[in-house]
Amino acid sequence: MASTTPSLPQLPEEIPRPNHHEPTESEPLLGRPGDALQRPNSPMYRNLYLGTGILSQAGLLLLLLSISIPLLSHRPLPPLLVPHPLLQLLGLALLIQAILILQPTTKSNPTAKSRAAKSHGILQLFSFLLFLSGTAIIETNKHVNKLAHFHSVHAYLGVITLSLLVVQYLFGFTIYVTPNVWGGEDKARQLWKWHRYVGYGVLVLLLATTGSAVWTEYIETQIGVSKIGVVLGLVLIAAGVFPRVQLGKLGLREY
Numbered sequence: 001m002a003s004t005t006p007s008l009p010q011l012p013e014e015i016p017r018p019n020h021h022e023p024t025e026s027e028p029l030l031g032r033p034g035d036a037l038q039r040p041n042s043p044m045y046r047n048l049y050l051g052t053g054i055l056s057q058a059g060l061l062l063l064l065l066s067i068s069i070p071l072l073s074h075r076p077l078p079p080l081l082v083p084h085p086l087l088q089l090l091g092l093a094l095l096i097q098a099i100l101i102l103q104p105t106t107k108s109n110p111t112a113k114s115r116a117a118k119s120h121g122i123l124q125l126f127s128f129l130l131f132l133s134g135t136a137i138i139e140t141n142k143h144v145n146k147l148a149h150f151h152s153v154h155a156y157l158g159v160i161t162l163s164l165l166v167v168q169y170l171f172g173f174t175i176y177v178t179p180n181v182w183g184g185e186d187k188a189r190q191l192w193k194w195h196r197y198v199g200y201g202v203l204v205l206l207l208a209t210t211g212s213a214v215w216t217e218y219i220e221t222q223i224g225v226s227k228i229g230v231v232l233g234l235v236l237i238a239a240g241v242f243p244r245v246q247l248g249k250l251g252l253r254e255y
């Protein structure tokens with residue numbers, strides 16, 4: 001005989017909560033675990049736009065167009081100035097790709113992580129060469145035209161940021177290639193966390209340096225770059241990169 005007992009109503013704790021999750025090693029700064037993770041068998045290039053990464057790519061495009069269109073339309077083109085912004089912007093674009101390609105990797109997929117780390121190093125090397133060439137051009141411009149150094153906030157920020165970048169490249173290079181400098185592989189591995197903290201700090205400084213360029217006398221009075229376009233581009237870049245930071249990789253969760 002069928003039971004006549006009515007089924008009990010579901011208790012609140014039995015109702016599945018779709019948004020509830022336990023913290024995991026891959027917990028990003030914003031969003032749910034796995035939002036910006038490289039899945040097994042997923043191609044590495046997808047890391048470049050995964051999750052919020054697409055915002056960074058849109059921001060880079062906006063930044064590049066906002067500065068290069070008015071710059072290259074200006075007549076006459078000052079030959080020792082024009083290459084500086086273009087080379088620095090390309091350097092920034094490669095540096096962002098270097099961050100985006102590595103961010104979604106986890107230690108649970110060591111092969112993918114090691115491949116992405118190699119690409120990170122190569123992209124950073126090319127980015128560094130672009131920054132170096134762009135800086136050499138602007139310094140030559142100052143020397144040839146007998147212009148004063150440290151003429152703007154941009155100049156101060158530029159020199160500070162580039163100096164920190166050199167330290168950061170050496171830091172990453174020695175941890176990766178010559179770990180004995182840091183007392184062996186195990187000790188060196190523990191330093192990656194600090195490489196990440198410094199890296200994100202330098203990124204903020206790089207974005208500030210790029211933004212401040214729009215307020216230099218020459219760009220403001222001669223070129224007329226859209227400040228809204230540049231600031232929006234920089235905000236989008238940051239909004240793409242920072243929410244994807246894995247808290248475990250910064251030592252803020254078990255990793």
Ligand code: HEM
Nearest residue numbers: 067085088138149150151152155158159209210213216218
């Ligand atoms: C990450 C990107 C950049 C870095 C690291 C950087 C770095 C520098 C440095 C080191 C100087 C010369 C400092 C001196 O000797 O006094 C400089 C000058 C200059 N930069 Fe940049 N720059 C960047 C991006 C840009 C961009 C995107 C523009 C254009 C929109 C730009 C426009 C200028 C101008 C016009 C000067 C000469 C004026 C001045 O020194 O006040 N820079 N930059």
